[in-house]
Amino acid sequence: MKEQVEMPEGERSLGGFVTFEGYDGAGKSSLINGVREMLTDKSVRVVGRKNEPELVDISRVLEREDLRHHGNVEVLLRIALEIERESIISRSRLNNDITICDRGVASLISWFDYLGVPRDPCERLLQGLMDYHSSALTVVCAADFDTCWKRISSRGEQSRKEKLGKDVNSKYFTMYEANILRYAETAANVVFVDTVDLNLAESTSHVVQALQSHGLGLS
Helix, strand or coil, X not given: CCCCCCCCHHHCCCCEEEEEECCCCCCHHHHXXXXXXXXXXXXXXXXXXXXXXXXXXXXXXXXXXXXXXCHHHHHHHHHHHHHHHHHHHHHHXXXXXEEEEECCHHHHHHHHHHHCCCCHHHHXXXXXXXXXXXXXXXXXXXXXXXXXXXXXXXXXXXXXXXXXXXXXXXXXXXHHHHHHHHHHHHCCCEEEEECCCXXXXXXXHHHHHHHHHCCCCCC
């Protein structure tokens, strides 16, 4: 991995910004790790919601088994998490060749559907996040629900959502997929990567080619 060197603010240029989307079990983590391993000559930072100090406390509240928020409260917490993550990404882009966001605004929007919460009261906040992510290349890990659920079921640890079971997650998957397709219709830079029929090396190469074609600091 390329050593990160912090530049004086006046000399800094923004590194590439990539968001990985995909339902639970679609292969995001494996693909992100594959991309990092292939870009050993670049400084790459992954900004996930469970590994950043500014985000950990919010994530823990969202995953608490003994606490069930009202749907409006939960979506506000999830919006707060993404606004905090936005500032982390902005700082990271000043000092890294590539900043990867593990999930983005398309996943956030899907929570309104999962919880049956209307979007209208939060539309300004959501639009701000959508505008921010519009500068990213969005990589969608495309996998069918049966494949996702098989991978989810094999995990030793599951999220609160995953513990709701196959039938509920099947409904969520349909909602998520619809949101991803709508997002792809409006966003400029969305790439779908087959994470079922392609092996990890093939899908990783597909992503790196997409990064190169979008000029995200890989020349």
